[in-house]
Amino acid sequence: MSSLPPIESTVITGQQPGPHLLILGGVHGDEYEPMAAIRKLITLLKPAEFSGKVTLVPVLNQPAYERCQRCGPDDLDLARTFPGAPDGSITEQIAHQATQLIQSADYLIDLHTGGVISDLAPFSGYCLHSDPAILETQRTMARAFGLPVVWGTTATLEGRSLSAARDANVPAIYAEWGGGSQCNATAVSGYAAGCLHVMSALGMRNEPVPEQPIQYEIEDNRDQSGHLQLHNSAPVSGFFEPAIQLMDTVQAGDTLGTICSPLGDEITSIKASQTGVVLGIRTLPYVKQNEWLVVILETDHSAS
Ligand SMILES: [Zn+2]
Known part of the structure; x- marks a missing residue:
């Protein structure tokens, strides 16, 4: 029996039937732009203006959020803990609940930043899924998001929300933008707009997807590609x-x-x-x- 309260989320249902999109923020507790962007989306999404259903989770990892840290009190990185365990530690329980949410969705967007220690350029990414139709949907979602870099990386990374989505055959993208102990207003607006563009690309909104230039579009299927913390590390303190x-x-x-x-x-x-x-x-x-x-x-x- 899980001791964790249910994940705090808002569900907004459009007037017309359609797919279920899940938007996650706060997988890491010190990443603030996604939290503000998803709250902005809660005010922007009008049922008359879209079809389907959107589940919005501004702060998935509340124990980490309350510590102003990437991880919760068990020091497990939620983005290495999926699919989690119902009777595990607090982070394992959050991963388990989030996995069930992902399995209930038709599409996933997971928003991140560099956290309190770093600043990241805006980019969207996806894993190089073995199912060609899912891969193509993920490419469409990542391009529609409208950021200057689109990065497809190995399908073999485990423990991420995208790993749980991959295993459930739910097309999924993530995005990175901002960080550094602040909440960059440009990133907040850009993230909210990007989610709306993805909804348009998925046919959930009757709006055209704006033509936005992509500076770099890279697919890299090498083992560990997309693992941000692997290279260019400090040789000394x-x-x-x-x-x-x-x-x-x-x-x-x-x-x-x-x-x-x-x-x-x-x-x-x-x-x-x-x-x-x-x-x-x-x-x-x-x-x-x-x-x-x-x-x-x-x-x-x-x-x-
Ligand atoms: Zn993150």
């Missing part, structure tokens, strides 16, 4: 000062920044381990050895 900005292009070997000691007398230069576009930068200056510093989208690797 210290004070990180980035030398690059989001969406800069870098070559492997380029300087990404420095890590220095408290007096500045020991300086370690950080070199890019990949060639591509900067999608994420750590903004919290103090970094521990092996924590990630920069996310680079490799623009020279595409699925064949």
